[in-house]
Amino acid sequence: MVKSMTGYGRAQQMLGGRDITVEIKSVNHRFFEFSARVPRAYGYLEERLKSYVQGQISRGKVEVGVTILTVEGQNAVVEANRELAGAYVDALRKIGEEAGLKDDLTLSTLTRFSDIFTVRREAEDEEEIWAAVRTVADEAVNRFVAMRAAEGERLRADLLGRLESIGRGVALVKEQSPRTVEAYRERLAAKIREVLADRQIDETRIVTEAAIFADRVAVDEETVRLESHLVQFREILGSDYPIGRKLDFLVQEINREANTIGSKAQDVAVAQVVVDIKSDVEKIREQIQNIE
Template identity: 55%
Template sequence: MVRSMTGYGRSQQQLGGYDILVELKSVNHRYFEFACKTPRMYGYLEDKLKALVSSQVSRGKIQLNLYLQAIQGQDTHIAVDRAVAAGYVQALRGVQQELQVRDDLSLCDVARFPDVFLVQRAQEDPQQVWQLVSQVAAAALEEFCTMRQKEGARMAEDITCRASRVGQLVDEIEVLSPQTVQAYRQRLQAKLQEILESRQIDEARILTEAAIFADKVAVDEEVVRLRSHIRSLEEIFAAGGAVGRKLDFLVQEFNREANTIGSKCSDMAVTKLVVELKSEIEKMREQVQNIE
């Protein structure tokens, strides 16, 4: 299936004590370019995420954003610094004895003092973290690829319709081309008749000139090649996959043949057809620029 180079995918899940969010978006680019934004302590995941995305994406400028946060209380351990607590109690009771005041010190009072509690985060296993992140990233990537496929299908349909119109225009140009030669022969004969007036006109000379003109304006080869290109376009779409570069090259060939026909034509009707032909090919080219 043909895929667009633009797309977006997002997945957010809570797994293994973490709140994980992965966002993927892409725009057109000649090659595969990957940029990743992760929390500083999880920078080691960037290469793994790049490998995951590149396994399914071959072209485009990809931006991946990873948000990863431990759910409060899931990976922490609360401990009491007994030495600090004992120091507070000893200091306060020393003051109580000196000042001869009532000892009403309670556990709640001690708990309010700074640095009594130690909040310790559990040691993380990088492999386990990656397994969790990869699940969320895979879901975001699936949504991302689905969007690119849907957009690619619409582009392929549009390009196919325009290629069909190109075929129709080629048929019309092929019909008009001999008429252009015949019209040239008639104009040449009328001009010579006017110049020579009553003198005998050399029919052989007229035929020779008409033949030379016909050779100059003949578009048979260009017509055959354009039809061949249309068949190649259909075959590329049928094959699917990352076909953007092939299509880009093929549309250049479409444009080359159209320009050659345009340089040969001198008839106004053919010129109008060539203008429309080149317009359709340009629209095809614009769409092809978006295909992976």
């Protein structure tokens, strides 16, 4: 399956009293490059996320963002300073006695003194946090991969169309090349007749010169290799493993054969076909830069 290196996926879930969001996106890159944005308290997640994502993606510049919001009160322990509370009670009663006031102290009275209470968060279990983040990351990555696959399918369809166009061009070159040699032989014979006028023409010399020309402009080997490369290209497009680098190498070989054919071209029609082939090759080169 052809996969694009460009993709995006996002997922959000409430797990274990935590609102967790994972966002993943990627763009083109020759190799695998990873960066993550995680809350400072959860910095240990970065390496785990990198290993996890690298198991799903082989190439591309990948950015992962994680937010973790803990529901109020979760993992919190409230401790009371009993000695301080007792001191407040004693002080209030003493003031009441001295002022002749009724003793109406209640528990709610003490809640006004915030320094009596200390809120402390319990240490969080890293494995539990990672399990929750991994669950959300699975969903985000699935959406991310689905987007890359959809874009990859569009790239595949475009590339197959380009390959068909190049194939038609190669067929035209193969058809036109023999005509080029024959046209050269006729031009050579006409020129010799013009120069020699009424004298006898050495047909053997014309045949020899035509044979030398035919050898010089022969593109049989190049067209055979080019057709072979096109077959390989199609086979690779049907593979399940990452194919971007292989296609990059193969398109260089296709371009090399096209250049050789162009350098041998002695015919305007063949030269134009080569220009069209190279145009398709360049468009293919641009497209495969976005393939994993």
